Amino acid sequence: MAEDIRNRRITTEIENLEKIDREKIDFEKTYRAFDNSLVLHIRFNLKDHPYNPKFLTDQSELSLADPEVDCEGEQDHISDEEKEDLGPPVDELEDKEYEFDLIVPAKFPFMFPELRARCNFSVPSLMDEQDLLEDLLSKQWHPFIILKDIVERVPQYVYKVKQREKMGTLYYSSRSNFVLNSVYDLTLFDPEICKAFACCLPDGEEFLVKRKKKKDEELKRLENDHRQSQVEQPCLDNHCVEQVDDDIYKKYIIFISDNAFLLFERPPFEKKDDDNDSPYRVDESQLKFTMGKLILWGPITTIASLQRNMEYKDKITIVWSKPVKNDDEFEFNEEAENEELEEEVKDSEEPMERIFETMLQFQNSDGFMMTLLDKMNKIRENTDELRKNKILSMEVTSESLRSKNIRSILQKISIYEKELAEKPSKEISEELVEQYRRAIEYYSALGNDKYQQYVVKNHELMVKMQDM
Secondary structure, rough: HHHHHHHHHHHHHHHHHHHOOOOEEEEEEEOOOOOEEEEEEEEHHHHHOOHHHHHHOOOOOOOOOOOOOOOOOOOOOOOOOOOOOOOOOOOOOOOOOOEEEEEOOOOOOOOOOOOOOOOOOOOOOOOOEOOOOOHHHOOOOOOOOOOOHHHHHHHHHHHHHHHHHHHHHHHHHHOOOHHHHHOHHHHHHHOOOOOEEEEEEOOOOEEEEEEEOOOOOHHEEEEHHHHHHHOOOOOOOOHHOOOOHHHHHHEEEEEEEOOOEEEEOOOOOOOOOHHHHHOOOHHHOOOOOOEEEEEEEEEHHEEEEEEOOOOOOOEEOOOOOEOEOOOHHHEEEOOOOHHHHHHHHHHOOOOOOEEEEEEEOOOHHHHHHHHHHHHHHHHHHHHHHHHHOOOOOOOOOOOOOHHHOOHHHHHHHHHHHHHHOOOOOOOOHHHHHHHHHHHHHHHHHHOOOOOHHHHHHHHHHHHHHHOO
């Protein structure tokens, strides 16, 4: 029955896809040999798609009721609870062809499709095989969403990404993802964006969770060590995707992109007890050495620091600020839950915290350290610059108001006013003054007299703060 439902659904979807205007959005259909997934290779030029922010946030129903499935209750809409205000269109878009792949698994619609970029169109780049579908939908996948509507919305999604890039918020607002246990073709990772490093697990080592004192100076010390080092940075490329010199490094490979840290297992994959229940089963006879199964990944922004074994310099420990997404085989095991540690925590003046560590051994440890530190520093610099210029870089005009969420501002004002009435403090007062200022900017730029009531509130609060 499930097979019949899938076949009918795919037939219906393909018929709908043929209704797309090929002059505006062209696509080709292919099938992957190792898992029989349908791949729609999408091509378009933004010159053929005028900017339409309503198209991204409207309440239209992107759904198709399957003949064998009753759709009960309200239809899901492709919108978020808090709609993203993208502002005016991006100016001077270059005349180029954009390419994406929509990968439809064999178990569709019961397994979600994936949307991946096949061209570089943003800084930081999203061309690293991440699944962009949830970010495009602004919601999780639902079996009733139609492929045709997804395809038609991809050009407007490019506008949305470019707007985030212009506003400096692309690092923080993207809801893209990588699919654990899914098999990736590693040759599709662009070597200009993603650097590859062959690695292995040190003998007897596991992915551990330890409790230790936070090392705030660790990253700074590592940066100074590399700055003072006379070792020239090696030429980095993705040659190790094709071949690995040392047999001990053939089992695993790591990719570092502008956004993520990705650890892949290379075929033949290790068998596990739950492999028969996995939705991502593949025909291993069709796999090449350039394929890889994603077993662990995490955003670069969650890396707290790097630690290097000074005796064995090919071993590197990555310290995460929170657990990365990993397969059951690499479940973090919480260690040190013992009496000695508890006594140390009690006796220590500094707070103790859980530190998540991943230890790996690299064929090119220097190249890995340099690349990862460079990505971390770039993100940190962009973050600092964004925070510093978040308000100052904008003129208070009607156009700039599109980047301000007045509902969020008013909600914060209400919360801070209630907190201040219950428990007056200087910290809450300062936060409330900041929200008053933003509300004044918003309403005054629109010529709305409502700004005057916030001017009065702000003045009264400033007077009270002098007595705190």
